[in-house]
Amino acid sequence: MESTSHRFPENARAALTNEALQSALGKLETGFVVNRATAAGRLPEFEALRDQARDIKNHTLAHLDYYLEAFEAKVIENGGHVHWASTAAEARQIILDICRTVDAKTVTKGKSMIAEEIALNDYLAENGVEPIETDLGEYIIQLRDEPPSHIIAPAVHVIKEQVAEAFHVAHTHLDPNRSLEEPRELLEEARAVLRQKFLDADVGITGANFLIAETGTSVIVTNEGNGDLTQILPKIHIALASLEKVTPTLEDTTSLLRVLARSATGQEFSSYTTFSTGPRRDDDVDGPSEYHVVLLDNGRSGMLGSEFQDMLRCIRCGACMNHCPVYGVVGGHAYGWVYPGPMGAVLTPTLLGVEEAGHLPNASTFCGRCESVCPVRIPLPNLMRQYRKREFERKLVPASTRAGLGLWAFFARRPALYRVATEIMGLMLRVMGGKRGRIGWLPAARGWTAHRDMPAPTGRTFQAQWAARRAVRPQSSKDASRRTKL
Amino acid sequence: MSDARAEILGKIRQSRGVIDDSAAEARLSTRPRGIIPARTDKAPGVLVDLFVTQAEFVDASVDRVASADDVPDAVAAYLASQNLPSEVRLAPDTQLDDIPWDQRPTLLVSRGKTDGSHEVSVTAAFAGIAETGSLMLHSGPESPSTLNFLPDHHVVVLRASQVRKSYEDGWDDLRRQMTSRPNTLPRTVNFITGPSRTGDIEQKILMGAHGPRRLHIVLIDDGFIGTSTPEKFDGI
Known part of the structure; x- marks a missing residue:
């Protein structure tokens, strides 16, 4: 079949508003997911197997x-x-x-x-x-x-x-x-x-x-x-x-x-x-x-001898897609070719090329649920990450994303500047959030804020908190226990 | 397409570097067993009970009878319970020869493969696998595979002495039987675990997709309870 993997974003958008599809997908979690967990629970040797x-x-x-x-x-x-x-x-x-x-x-x-x-x-x-x-x-x-x-x-x-x-x-x-x-x-x-x-x-x-x-x-x-x-x-x-x-x-x-x-x-x-x-x-x-x-x-x-060799272990059980939050809302057709879900996100770019199917490894929350249920323990999130890397190296990532990553890298390489910049950013977001502490519109993340508000950050940046905690080194076990609670 | 063969094998070898296949050779000759679930580690009589429990768990029905003499009545009772005509297609299997079918003169018995016109088949099995309540059957002149799939009802006559712990025990038995041609399986080996089913319409499980709607096992408690590795039961 002809691939439409390159149109994943459009396919996914259409899937989200397809009522029949959403009704059908709603049954995945109560069907396959529960059944697999029950079967695994019945067999003490399952993890060793x-x-x-x-x-x-x-x-x-x-x-x-x-x-x-x-x-x-x-x-x-x-x-x-x-x-x-x-x-x-x-x-x-x-x-x-x-x-x-x-x-x-x-x-x-x-x-x-x-x-x-x-x-x-x-x-x-x-x-x-x-x-x-x-x-x-x-x-x-x-x-x-x-x-x-x-x-x-x-x-x-x-x-x-x-x-x-x-x-x-x-x-x-x-x-x-x-x-x-x-x-x-x-x-x-x-x-x-x-x-x-x-x-x-x-x-x-x-x-x-x-x-x-x-x-x-x-x-x-x-x-x-x-x-x-x-x-x-x-x-x-x-x-x-x-x-x-x-x-x-x-x-x-x-x-x-x-x-x-x-x-x-x-x-x-x-x-x-x-x-x-x-x-x-x-x-x-x-x-x-x-x-x-x-x-x-x-x-x-x-694929043998390449970083994708692990994918050849796949025995086509479908557990990765049954447990995938992305597959669960967009369904299989959005992936645009034969193999959907996490295993498809790795296999499709391998078979069709990252130019055609580069969107697929990006269609992941990297929650790791797929790897946690894979019967042959394929490190699916890591393999998807390899494709993201390859996509970036081949300059297939959109200019705006590259620019954003470049900007982030510029600051990340300059820790002092990074700290100041994130403090200022946090402050700005807090102001934008107003009394409600919610941000309804962000210039660089309109796709995100179109569907929900972003909570404004409260308190200080992670680095500032970390530095403060390092300054008060735990002296007693009481401090240590307090520390783990933070 | 010998070009494709050379090309594919060449590419694989290229990615391998140093080639030493002694581990693979050893694996094919020693055929190491993997982990066998401990649930099968049971005394012989209990193993038969496990088989029955597991078979019923996958929606097969099981009728335990004392001897081969009781099989015709058991089959007739099953047919009556399903409102089926008193007629069966019997596998031409010598394992079924000691069953006195003529005790039930009203039961119409014909023997042979099926072209799909028979509603009920009665076959023997090669083994019962306690681990998952599976039946192990294989094709041969006495055991046509069509009998396992075309009829609406598949009745299997199994003896308690045929119940094995695991699939591996079944394979070892089959290998022993195939001594004339080592490592050669019959054309078809079926592991049948419950009746035909599908979940393809809205994930609703329905019985009787393309194969038999019902799987009924008549289990003869023939006293002798065997396993392919009896020494493991010492002391139990």
């Missing part, structure tokens, strides 16, 4: 080429095929070519963020192959012709009335006066419509949460069962995944699975965790007769 997950991923990244080659060898040994793609265009072409070997008319799809990343659906449709999303959320947004707004709950921004509207438009073979008020009615309709699509599809395309080097296996994790119907019913199963999805062994994969569902939906384990190895065996009575894995790089090999 997070450390272990980080270590497994780091070990794998340190030997990435070794594990990828081992994975490839096992897939081939089991009768499958591995295709390597440096770019999105290569991956799309490989998939289309496979579809053409069976003259595919329709392709069912399990949920895959990599498919979104390479804009696979549009490409297949342009070339005469109809892609059908089968995850309920993905199906809804496919009908609405929009990108996902969340990596595990793609239609989290949609309210049920909008789903009903989309179904009325798309399912014209059904009674136009049928009731679609309840989520259950919507689900039943989608289940019935998609069931036939599963049975008719020539090719099934899924993503992969993990690729196991030991056995040449791709793993998918779903709750609906759509991924399984996608990969066992058609003649061909294509698993599409990026390089960093590889894991060493079944044991390591199992360890990672223990933190994945808990961090994502707060389930202990998703309903269906499925391991696929090669095509159906000679004596099997069902399953696909061909198994293909498409391995996508698309910029990831360049």
Whole structure:
């Protein structure tokens, strides 16, 4: 899809006044956030499992080429095929070519963020192959012709009335006066419509949460069962995944699975965790007769060894966005591309360039909540900070911000002048605040004061207070205790 | 696309500097286990109870019966409770051969995979995983995967002796079974933890998205309670 990441400020502004979106986003905090906390609380080993997950991923990244080659060898040994793609265009072409070997008319799809990343659906449709999303959320947004707004709950921004509207438009073979008020009615309709699509599809395309080097296996994790119907019913199963999805062994994969569902939906384990190895065996009575894995790089090999390598640990649980105060008010579409929230704020500039997506790492309060819930302990705030630095170095920051930072640096390098200047500034703000002690308009911060008053500073500057406290060095424990209270 | 392969592997190696993969080789051959939750550290009988508790926690229903002889009645009772016709699609699995289906002559039993026209499937399982109440199943000539996903109701016949502590114990058992082709898994291994569900409409959890609406486990208390690492239970 075409990125609108460069328009983040405009996107965010529109999101804030979108009532349906705000109603949908309001449910995040009571849903995912509470569920994750409950699941973590049920498992005393959870924090130790997070450390272990980080270590497994780091070990794998340190030997990435070794594990990828081992994975490839096992897939081939089991009768499958591995295709390597440096770019999105290569991956799309490989998939289309496979579809053409069976003259595919329709392709069912399990949920895959990599498919979104390479804009696979549009490409297949342009070339005469109809892609059908089968995850309920993905199906809804496919009908609405929009990108996902969340990596595990793609239609989290949609309210049920909008789903009903989309179904009325798309399912014209059904009674136009049928009731679609309840989520259950919507689900039943989608289940019935998609069931036939599963049975008719020539090719099934899924993503992969993990690729196991030991056995040449791709793993998918779903709750609906759509991924399984996608990969066992058609003649061909294509698993599409990026390089960093590889894991060493079944044991390591199992360890990672223990933190994945808990961090994502707060389930202990998703309903269906499925391991696929090669095509159906000679004596099997069902399953696909061909198994293909498409391995996508698309910029990831360049992240290895860079300051952004930690991002390659990501297992796509979505916890960072569920807990992000910025995501919670602007939603996923404001981020303008495939990956939203804190993980998107790091990954999108890496994949699209800081020129296109430089706004995203700035769309953060740096509260650190994302890092505190990340199952593989990615230092997301620090990675966003790296982009801010890079953006500044490349002079992509607006002139006014640069001038402001320059002015601040001038004073910061001259402590005596800085002290005097901040004293004067404090005094001026106090005068501006008047009796109420609130400032309603500030020349350099109009965007801020347009929506709320700024409280005028009271008392002295931090440096003045600090100096005063240093002057009265604590002599007794009583003083020390007083000091900690200040 | 061999060019892409060389290019990608080349880039990765470039960023690595000194290349020593002995740690990775060792990992693939020794397959070290990670942390296994202590909740599974239970005496065999209690482990089966944990499995039942965890399975019910994820909205599966469990019916415990004394022997294989009781299974036809248990299945018939389940069908009646759900107002379903007295008809099931049975996996052609030898594990189910000791069940006397003819005791219930009104229960219509056919065997094989499904094309989606069967409302209720009955399958065996490879193992039950107590840690999360998950069922471990795998594909094969006797156990078609379609039976696990297409019917509205999935009935699984599990024996208490098949209950394992962790997924890792399940993997070890499966590896032992695959001795003819080491490190080769069946085409499909399913861990099934409760029925199909979705939260994609306003985060409201609904059962029966695309897979079975209900998962019903008939658990045969077959007396022998095994684990793949019985020595760990010494002294309990």
